[in-house]
Amino acid sequence: MSQAPQPPGAPVVRREGREKVTGTARYAAEHAPPGCLYGWIVPATVPGGVVTATRTADALAVPGVHTVLTPDNAPRLEDPDDPILSVLQDDRVPHRGWPVALVLAESLEAARAGAAAVRVEYRTTGHDVVLTGDHPGLYTPEQANGGHPAVRERGDAEAAFASAPVRIDATYTLGGLHNHPMEPHASTARWADGHLTVHDSSQGSTTVRDSLARALGIDKDHITVISEHVGGGFGSKGTPRPQVVLASMAARHTGRPVQLSLPRRYMAAVVGHRAPTVQRVRLGADREGVLASVSHEIVTHTSTVAEFVEQAAVPARVMYASPHSRTAHRVTALDVPTPSWMRAPGEASGMYALESAMDELACALGIDPVELRLRNEPAAEPDSGRPFSSRNLAACLNDGARRFGWHERDPGPAARQEGPWLLGTGVASATYPVLVSKSAASAHAAPDGSYRIGVNATDIGTGARTVLAQIAASVLGTPPENVRIDIGNSDLPAGSVAGGSSGTASWGSAVHKAATGLAGRLAGRTGPLPPEGVTVTADTARETGEESPYARHAFGAHFVEVAVDSLTGEVRVRRMLGVFAAGHILNSRTARSQFIGGMVMGLGMALTEGSTMDPVFGDFTENDLASYHVPSCADVPDIQAHWIDEDDPHLNPMGSKGIGEIGIVGTAAAIGNAVRHATGARLRTLPLTPDKLLPYLP
Amino acid sequence: MDPTPGNDDADAAQVPLPGTRSTFSLDINGTARTVTLDHRTTVLDALREHLGLTGAKKGCDHGQCGACTVLVDGRRANSCLLFAVAQEGARITTVEGLADGDRLHPVQAAFLERDALQCGYCTPGQICSAVGMLGEAADGFPSHVTPPTATTVPEGPAALGAEEIRERMSGNLCRCGAYPHIVRAIEDVAP
Ligand code: FES
Ligand code: FES
Numbered sequence: 001m002s003q004a005p006q007p008p009g010a011p012v013v014r015r016e017g018r019e020k021v022t023g024t025a026r027y028a029a030e031h032a033p034p035g036c037l038y039g040w041i042v043p044a045t046v047p048g049g050v051v052t053a054t055r056t057a058d059a060l061a062v063p064g065v066h067t068v069l070t071p072d073n074a075p076r077l078e079d080p081d082d083p084i085l086s087v088l089q090d091d092r093v094p095h096r097g098w099p100v101a102l103v104l105a106e107s108l109e110a111a112r113a114g115a116a117a118v119r120v121e122y123r124t125t126g127h128d129v130v131l132t133g134d135h136p137g138l139y140t141p142e143q144a145n146g147g148h149p150a151v152r153e154r155g156d157a158e159a160a161f162a163s164a165p166v167r168i169d170a171t172y173t174l175g176g177l178h179n180h181p182m183e184p185h186a187s188t189a190r191w192a193d194g195h196l197t198v199h200d201s202s203q204g205s206t207t208v209r210d211s212l213a214r215a216l217g218i219d220k221d222h223i224t225v226i227s228e229h230v231g232g233g234f235g236s237k238g239t240p241r242p243q244v245v246l247a248s249m250a251a252r253h254t255g256r257p258v259q260l261s262l263p264r265r266y267m268a269a270v271v272g273h274r275a276p277t278v279q280r281v282r283l284g285a286d287r288e289g290v291l292a293s294v295s296h297e298i299v300t301h302t303s304t305v306a307e308f309v310e311q312a313a314v315p316a317r318v319m320y321a322s323p324h325s326r327t328a329h330r331v332t333a334l335d336v337p338t339p340s341w342m343r344a345p346g347e348a349s350g351m352y353a354l355e356s357a358m359d360e361l362a363c364a365l366g367i368d369p370v371e372l373r374l375r376n377e378p379a380a381e382p383d384s385g386r387p388f389s390s391r392n393l394a395a396c397l398n399d400g401a402r403r404f405g406w407h408e409r410d411p412g413p414a415a416r417q418e419g420p421w422l423l424g425t426g427v428a429s430a431t432y433p434v435l436v437s438k439s440a441a442s443a444h445a446a447p448d449g450s451y452r453i454g455v456n457a458t459d460i461g462t463g464a465r466t467v468l469a470q471i472a473a474s475v476l477g478t479p480p481e482n483v484r485i486d487i488g489n490s491d492l493p494a495g496s497v498a499g500g501s502s503g504t505a506s507w508g509s510a511v512h513k514a515a516t517g518l519a520g521r522l523a524g525r526t527g528p529l530p531p532e533g534v535t536v537t538a539d540t541a542r543e544t545g546e547e548s549p550y551a552r553h554a555f556g557a558h559f560v561e562v563a564v565d566s567l568t569g570e571v572r573v574r575r576m577l578g579v580f581a582a583g584h585i586l587n588s589r590t591a592r593s594q595f596i597g598g599m600v601m602g603l604g605m606a607l608t609e610g611s612t613m614d615p616v617f618g619d620f621t622e623n624d625l626a627s628y629h630v631p632s633c634a635d636v637p638d639i640q641a642h643w644i645d646e647d648d649p650h651l652n653p654m655g656s657k658g659i660g661e662i663g664i665v666g667t668a669a670a671i672g673n674a675v676r677h678a679t680g681a682r683l684r685t686l687p688l689t690p691d692k693l694l695p696y697l698p
Numbered sequence: 699m700d701p702t703p704g705n706d707d708a709d710a711a712q713v714p715l716p717g718t719r720s721t722f723s724l725d726i727n728g729t730a731r732t733v734t735l736d737h738r739t740t741v742l743d744a745l746r747e748h749l750g751l752t753g754a755k756k757g758c759d760h761g762q763c764g765a766c767t768v769l770v771d772g773r774r775a776n777s778c779l780l781f782a783v784a785q786e787g788a789r790i791t792t793v794e795g796l797a798d799g800d801r802l803h804p805v806q807a808a809f810l811e812r813d814a815l816q817c818g819y820c821t822p823g824q825i826c827s828a829v830g831m832l833g834e835a836a837d838g839f840p841s842h843v844t845p846p847t848a849t850t851v852p853e854g855p856a857a858l859g860a861e862e863i864r865e866r867m868s869g870n871l872c873r874c875g876a877y878p879h880i881v882r883a884i885e886d887v888a889p
Contacts, residue, residue: 016818017810017813017815017818019818021810021825022753022794023751023792023822024753024794027755027819032747107736108739108743109739109743110736179873182757182763182765182871183757183817184756231817231819231820232819261756264758264759264763460817461815461817462816463816590813590816593876594816596876596878624760625762626760630871632868633865633867633868633870633881635868636875636878
């Protein structure tokens with residue numbers, strides 16, 4: 001790194017990279033204090049009912065087992081803000097995998113053996129776990145995730161569809177998906193002198209602290225939550241999960257520090273999933289491909305514990321012009337684990353269906369799919385009528401097409417063969433909203449000329465430390481090396497969660513404001529700084545409280561080439577290229593990694609990943625990494641991510657849009673569209689595994 | 699699940715049950731470490747919970763993810779699948795043992811330079827795996843994608859193109875999707 005101020009977007013090397021490559025970066029389960037007890041959850045083995053007896057004598061007889069917590073002896077919680085945190089409070093089993101006891105022992109081995117020795121008896125009450133498009137329990141919720149209205153209507157979508165000369169009416173079915181960050185959810189909790197300190201694997205430790213304060217009924221000032229390094233989250237660590245409550249309760253109950261990691265196989269039921277969806281898309285267009293009617297109707301599930309509605313119809317409110325539209329969500333509460341955020345909730349599933357349907361329309365019309373999208377560019381956001389702060393979808397499509405060599409494409413299906421391989425290419429658009437939340441930051445100038453920034457940001461792998469240091473350094477006119485940055489601790493000025501691709505915008509705005517205030521204070525001074533230095537704090541309550549008059553979204557375009565083995569049905573992605581328009585890119589090195597990472601997860605969604613709900617057992621069948629196939633190195637080709645720099649004055653002081661999620665949006669559609677081009681087969685369900693493709697191959 | 703009655707940690711000052719614990723020596727990063735461990739303790743848990751070496755990560759504890767990869771006598775292994783008590787006499791190298799003082803191992807340096815990591819949780823396993831894999835290739839081990847040879851005897855070092863690297867590194871999952879950069883980093887170091 002040079003010692004000069006860096007231009008915006010400079011590829012500054014990840015700050016904590018050295019700790020990560022040498023193995024010294026410590027994660028939540030790597031702080032075991034002396035005298036620590038290890039926890040092991042006992043998960044419910046029935047999909048619904050009540051616990052009638054928990055026999056702990058055998059477990060307590062296991063050498064090394066210290067305590068078994070059950071609803072009979074676990075500390076009482078106040079009403080937690082999220083009902084999934086209400087663990088060991090009563091005998092109800094809302095779904096298989098719900099924690100019914102917690103074993104605490106002197107070693108991991110003893111905890112595990114103890115958990116195996118707990119005998120739990122249940123009275124089962126029957127269960128209903130399978131989502132169908134016509135499930136009798138379906139209802140229209142008040143809102144979908146993100147506070148979006150469940151239903152939006154414009155014009156008369158039904159009538160306009162009925163009278164359109166060209167119609168696509170297609171239903172797409174997605175099973176559940178799991179985040180599976182490589183670091184399992186873990187917490188290490190200890191109480192000392194009335195103060196609770198927790199190392200938690202979380203995407204936002206201010207939120208965890210506030211939730212714990214409420215659940216445990218103690219003052220926030222008596223809790224510190226630390227999330228220094230976090231091994232991925234992808235939404236599943238966006239709000240507190242049960243392990244942090246269990247570890248804190250157990251530490252309080254035993255008076256000993258407690259470390260609790262979720263075994264991988266327990267995660268599927270406890271930390272959230274992307275809910276399955278049945279999505280009906282109807283597109284009505286004229287013969288030139290101009291849309292008259294767009295309908296996107298979602299059916300999904302939630303649990304009986306909490307309502308979470310995957311907002312998959314929301315991107316259709318943003319994407320394409322059409323005078324008539326209906327976008328609607330219905331949900332049914334089943335005896336399933338509670339769904340939650342998984343990378344780009346709403347957009348990832350919804351854009352699979354919408355962008356597949358656009359491809360179907362292009363095929364029906366014989367219009368190039370890039371051209372079809374360009375013909376339906378809206379002048380303003382279709383749903384709200386608000387002007388876009390910037391919208392460069394067309395530029396992404398055009399630039400991507402040029403880089404990919406799209407225009408040499410022969411549109412005919414199943415027309416290219418290379419030995420047993422059928423080749424095809426596909427395209428899809430991407431979108432993700434610009435979100436921002438209130439955050440606070442402090443900026444400190446020391447007499448030795450160095451600076452120190454404090455903000456409770458969380459770095460889940462995004463490079464937050466690095467980019468925040470760059471933001472502060474550019475305001476202060478100093479090299480980033482001269483700025484120390486403290487994040488990942490709830491004692492720091494409150495930061496919002498690392499989610500919704502909002503981290504850099506939210507924390508960065510606060511850092512920018514505090515650093516600007518500090519620069520102003522320093523400019524007004526003469527002579528040396530006082531020994532204690534100068535500190536300025538700021539928060540963005542005012543800025544984030546105002547609603548923007550603009551529709552603000554990032555956009556992108558994916559281009560994919562696949563090869564489908566005509567003998568086995570295996571799909572191999574040969575090339576993937578994404579072009580994104582997301583404001584100014586603040587660090588080209590870490591940004592590229594994020595875009596590519598999202599695209600890899602999209603590849604998994606398209607080809608390898610799926611969680612099947614077992615109708616008899618009532619749990620996800622693929623609950624470990626041997627059965628839930630996240631893409632491996634051999635599945636992933638060289639991926640190119642490019643971007644179009646946008647100068648959008650309506651965003652934040654950095655001019656940035658979020659980039660953590662848009663990479664996964666549209667990827668699966670582009671792959672599915674390429675498979676259709678390769679084989680002629682239009683499958684409307686994911687993942688595109690060989691068994692699904694084989695019946696359509698020559 | 700293993701129902702064998704175990705005993706608690708040595709620190710807890712209880713009398714060990716005969717036959718469930720042993721005192722033995724492990725060679726970790728060139729240093730002999732004497733430990734008294736439950737026979738069920740894996741090398742991974744020995745490192746992380748007893749020896750203060752948390753570089754090797756636990757992603758699954760079932761041999762499915764590679765996050766716990768270490769080198770045992772120079773060959774990569776999933777340390778969650780090895781009982782510590784069975785490794786007396788073996789040379790175990792963890793990610794903490796790769797750098798030479800402040801000088802990073804070339805694979806570590808390449809990962810940093812190529813931004814071949816995000817959250818970093820798979821990274822120690824990826825790096826140990828890459829180091830082990832380079833050794834395997836140098837010793838002529840073929841992979842699934844290596845073109846067949848006339849004999850089964852290795853014909854010198856295996857050439858490492860991107861496809862070979864992808865295949866040979868597929869035992870190490872990365873949910874952040876850093877694979878393209880991981881492959882570049884290893885290409886930088888491969889002979
Ligand atoms: S932790 Fe050993 S392979 Fe996953
Ligand atoms: S860097 Fe996060 S799992 Fe690989």
